[in-house]
Amino acid sequence: NEHDNLTEVEYYLVREFSLNSKGLLQRGDSVKKRKKRIGSASSDTAASAEDGAEGPRSRSVSRTSSIASEDCFEVEGSEPERFKIVILGAHGVGKTSLTQQFTRTALVDTFDTDSADKFTEVVVTVSVDGDETELSFHSITEDQIPCLVEDPSIDGALVVYSLADRQTYVFAEDVLCKIRKHLKCTCPVVLVANKDDLVRTRVVSCGEGKLVATLYDAKYIETSAVLSYHVDELLVGILHQIKSRKSPFKAPSQGMVRRNSAKRILKRLMSFHHGTTTPDLVCND
Ligand SMILES: Nc1nc2c(ncn2[C@@H]2O[C@H](COP(=O)(O)OP(=O)(O)OP(=O)(O)O)[C@@H](O)[C@H]2O)c(=O)[nH]1
């Protein structure tokens, strides 16, 4: 193939965080530049570049395209690790709004979620204490849930409900049941109680959310996509869950020991109860 070993320059946005004893600190966004191999069928990045241009899979368009190249850091070395995360939940609970917030630093109070829904994949590069990872988020519908079991590439799941709408909570419980019981999926799952800003119309208590999360071996977090409340914690929290499940016995490095207290804070934010077995519960179907 005459295109083998060709490279092209790619600009990408990195959401930078650090973990210290005070918790999670957002360090803003930076734009980086990397050389990407093109023309090689075996290269992951080459495949996604082709998909983005004309393939069936849409990608979110990076905001970096309008940024001048002088502002960028050039990155050498290997590609960051990449994890695939699915987002599930009833209609209108805020799946798209949360995904949109993952990609931006500034507070945004209006969303054009309809046009955002045309993207089937949103990719966010997250750096925690210099450790870069690419997270690709996929919003999926209820009828796509059975396909999850055939997709070994899924690394984590967010199950979202609105704490101001009980039906969406019931729906989320059913989704959790399907994931854990029917599909026997053991990937990290976070149960997300969104719309925490709607205090006066809240109908699902924190206790109810935590209970269901406990039953299905999931973490629990309350968020508000419109106020960008706990959105970064959710983003870094699911990443932390995936990484710690993939290498649970990794020997602690120097930095890791220093960050332990910060991780404890992150853990407290997401109440989590490790279960060794999936409880034998009945789904609502
Ligand atoms: N008050 C409040 N409204 C929210 C929040 N998150 C999302 N919304 C609103 O809820 C509506 C639905 O949000 P979406 O993000 O489109 O929800 P979705 O889950 O992607 O919906 P579908 O794609 O239709 O299933 C929009 O009007 C959002 O502005 C939140 O945290 N608080």
Ligand SMILES: [Mg+2]
């Ligand atoms: Mg949506």
